[in-house]
Amino acid sequence: MKIISYILLAVALAGCSVSKDTPLPQPELPNAYRNAFATDTTSIATIEWDTFFTDPQLRELIARTLSGNYDLQTAIKNIEASRQLLRQSKWGQVPQLNANITASTTIPSKNSLNGLSINNFLGTSHIEDYNAGLTLSWEADIWGKISSRKKEALANYLETEEATKLVTANLVATAAQGYYNLLMLDAQLEVAIKNRNLSKNTVDMVTRQFNAGQVTHLAVEQAEGQRLLAAQIVPQLEKEIIIQENALSILTGTTPGEIERTGSLATEALHNELPTGLPATLLSHRPDVKAQEYELNAANARVGIAKAYMYPALNITAGGGLNSFKSDNWFNMPTSLFGLVSGSIAQPLLQGRKLKAQYEVAKTDREKAVIAFRRQVLIAVGEVSDALAEIEKLKEEVAFAEERVDNLQQAVSNSDKLFASGLASYLEVITAQSNVLQGELDLASIKRNQLAAEVKLYKALGGGWK
Secondary structure, three states, X not given: OHHHHHHHHHHHOOOOOOXXXXXXXXXXXXXXXXXXXXXXXXXXXXXXXXXXXXXXXXXXXXXXHHHHOHHHHHHHHXXXXXHHHHHHHOOOOOOEEEEEEEEEEEOOOOOOHHHHHHHHHOOOOOEEEEEEEEEEEEEEOOOOHHHHHHHHHHHHHHHHHHHHHHXXXXXXXXXXXXXXXXXXXXXXXXXXXXXXXXXXXXXXXXXXXXXXXXXXXXXXXXXXXHHHHHHHHHHHHHHHHHHHHHHHXXXXXXXXXXXXXXXXXXXXXXXXXOOEOOHHHHHHHOHHHHHHHHHHHHHHHHHHXXXXXXXXXXXXXXXXXXXXXXXXXXXXXXXXXXXXXXXXXXOOOOOOOHXXXXXXXXXXXXXXXXXHHHHHHHHHHHHHHHHHHHHHHHXXXXXXXXXXXXXXXXXXXXXXXXXXXXXXXXXXHHHHHHHHHHHHHHHHHHHHHHHHHHHHHHXXXXXXXX
């Protein structure tokens, strides 16, 4: 009776957890981002990517990326696998039922006690045994082991979903930045071709003056060198365009080929406003931060599982079916019926400190998960602040770069006129052309950086995956 009472008490305690969860840490966040445009709750992270990006060809490129990218397809398969594990975990408290049918023949030694006894009492030299039955087994969730497994499976599933969202956000940002790179390369190629033609005109002009005896052959050689320098940039940029197109094609899951685009770097519009919201919203918008939160939940559950293994386990088994030592009356009812019910409590004692070590390791892993969560939040705030600084300072860079290009273009025009009238040397013409080439290339790069900085901010705030 005492044993039965103990078992009943254990069943009454079923579901009690032996491990207390560590609450989600609340990191100290600033009231606003450094260099933030606004401090209200509005954030571009809530804008879907097909609204945030206005270029129709860029939207089409992103759509093809999200439908054909192999990394995203793999992430979706990971969700499917995690969903199956979650479904399986929900059956943890359901009794296990097994069916078995066995037929066996035992032939003992005739010189053994069993052999002599069988021969004397049954008049046979062998024993036949036929069995068909069902076995039902159930483990009472006394210490919350099974419920902790369900929590772990749920956290792992949710973490996998966030990982897929992160892949999506990264793909959106990568496709947009690759597209803007193409527009920059197109603009730089146009600049290089224009300057190559301009340098050729300079060579022709210097050559005529050489033929007239106004300059030396050195002037022709240096003018030709400037032309070749400008011409060399053209195939370099054409190569970079092909490589970027191939990379974007692979990103979309298609064979490398040309990426359609009719717009230009000059026609790509920047956003007038880029509200960031409050730093606290990163906890819900950023997939990587949410994933770390779910990893902490899973680590909490693993601590509970590890500790539950250190406590007694209650198992109840029931079985029944048909049994006979003759095949011709195997299914005679009810004489062949049998049944059994048993209960057991197993308490681990000496395990070489294995269970204790597993529990301590699980607690350490949980502490590491807390650290990882805090670190990811800090990284997220830093990425937003970096993107805001880029956007702000690139505005100033563009203004200076545009003014510099205007001055250099005017210098090229003036140097040509002065050289034609003999008031400037060929070196001044070549220097002016070299400077304007580099200035226009730099301006295209800075404008690309402006567009890329907006993409970085959008991604850093947690946008792009919806």
